[in-house]
Amino acid sequence: MHHARHDAGTAVFGVWWPALVLLACAGAYLLLARRARHRNPARGWRRWRSAAFLAGLGLLVLALLPPLAPFAHTDFRGHMAQHMLIGMYAPLGIVLAAxxxxxxRNLPAARARQVTALLHGRARLLAHPAPALLLSTGTLLLLYFTPLFHLAMQHPAGHWLLHAHFLLSGCLFVHVIAGPDPAPARPGVPARLVCLGLAVAAHALMAQAMYGGFFVDVHAPISQVQGGAVIMYYGGDLAELMLAAALVATWRPVRRRPEDRHGPGPALGSLEVG
Incomplete structure (x- = not known):
């Protein structure tokens, strides 16, 4: 009897532990936002950013908990819906929350300088669109068009590694395209729009190849594979349209100083946290 209760408790914890982790993340963010508003009331912290962070975490809860999580283990359409939520929609809210x-803003000055130095140093390469595009979109070719997907699905650890990859690579891509956080190596808006366009085209081509059964290596009924392809095609388009809107919404023209008015030409523009 005691063993049965223990096993049931372990099973419940195994299902719901992501919610506990995400709840802790939400609490930490809200605490930091509250401290930022109290430490500097003039600058404060915009509440819509807090709402965006909570929305991103809410999408992760939807993806990682029942009923979608068990469905994703048995149906490829559920997996693709989970992929869209974790890798494309949740990162929008999380990254735009800065x-x-x-x-x-909450770290002591010395620690803040260390983090800034890290962003300007080793992490600089990751702020370029090419690695972000390769990690977020290029790896999907390996996943769905090689035996990698079948191998990953055979082990619980592989399943969670896929989730981690989707989330981290998705956050990196959103950060490179339209993230408000510091990104010293990030190119201008035209280059980022080209990168976003490449991602749109790659997702569309992969979804069409998957629907037609060309080179796809997913061990699932044809109806499930085609349904997953439809989710990837239309879900990816909507997410990338939202990302393009975020890029346009956060773009601001550079305000030139009076002494620069007779310079060589107009400034192109920049992004700023608002």
Whole structure:
């Protein structure tokens, strides 16, 4: 009897532990936002950023808990819906919430300089669109068009590694395209729009190849594979449209100083945290 209760408790914890982790993340963000508003009332912290962070975590809860999580283990359409939520929609809310900027505002000056130095140093390469595009979109070719997906699905650890990859690579891509946090190596808006366009085209081509059964290596009924392809095609388009809107919404023209008015030409523009 005691063993049965213990096993049931372990099973419940195994299902719901992501919610506990995400709840802790939400509490930490809200605490930092509250401290930022109290430490500097003039600058404060915009509540819509807190709402965006909570929305991103809410999408992760939807993806990682029942009923979608068990469905994703048995149906490829559920897996693809989970992939869209974790890798494309949740990162929009999380990244647009500017968590790194919020952290910098709460750290002591010396620690904040260390984090800034890291962003300007080893992490500089990751702020370029090419690695972000390769990690977020290019790896999907390996996943769905090689035996990698089948191998990952055979082991619980592989399943969670996929979730981690989707989330981290998705956050990196959103950060490179339209993230408000510091990104010293990030190119201008035209280059980022080209990168976003490449991602749109790659997702569309992969979804069409998957629907037609060309080179796809997913061990699932044809109806499930085609349903997953439809989710990837239309879900990816909507997410990338939202990302393009975020890029346009956060773009601001550079305000030139009076002494620069007779310079060589007009400034192109920049992004700023608002």
């Amino acid at each position: 968590p790194v900027t919020l952290l910098l």
